[in-house]
Amino acid sequence: MAFRAADKLRPHFSMLMGRGGFQALLARALMLATAEVPWLATVRVVADGELEGLTVATTTVDPADFVEGEAVLLAQLLGLLVAFIGPALTLRLINQLWPQLAFDDADFSVTANNEDVE
Secondary structure, X not given: OOOHHXXXXXXXXXXXXXXXXXXXXXXXXXXXXXXXXXXXXXXXXXXXXXXXXXXXXXXXXXXXXHHHHXXXXXXXXXXXXXXXXXXXHXXXXXXXXXXXOOOOOOOOOEOOOOOEOO
């Protein structure tokens, strides 16, 4: 089993920033997410940007906790994208991947720590 959102982002962002760039970004997001969701420490990013260790996690982690881990990892990944490429480009990329989502009232100007994004 894989994290659906990360799998959907991988080919697009690997093309945009290279496989190594996406791998590094995902590894950083995973490290940050592990602080919030400790079971993610059993997962690692492999060379092609895929997540390894999720199959074992599905058998040992409560399904609700598994979904929370996916959401926190995605939030960290998108937060890093906002920090590196800015909110406008991040929003444009996400709209290309998920055009059915409405981001009309999205506000990327404040991070989770209430610090302004520059």
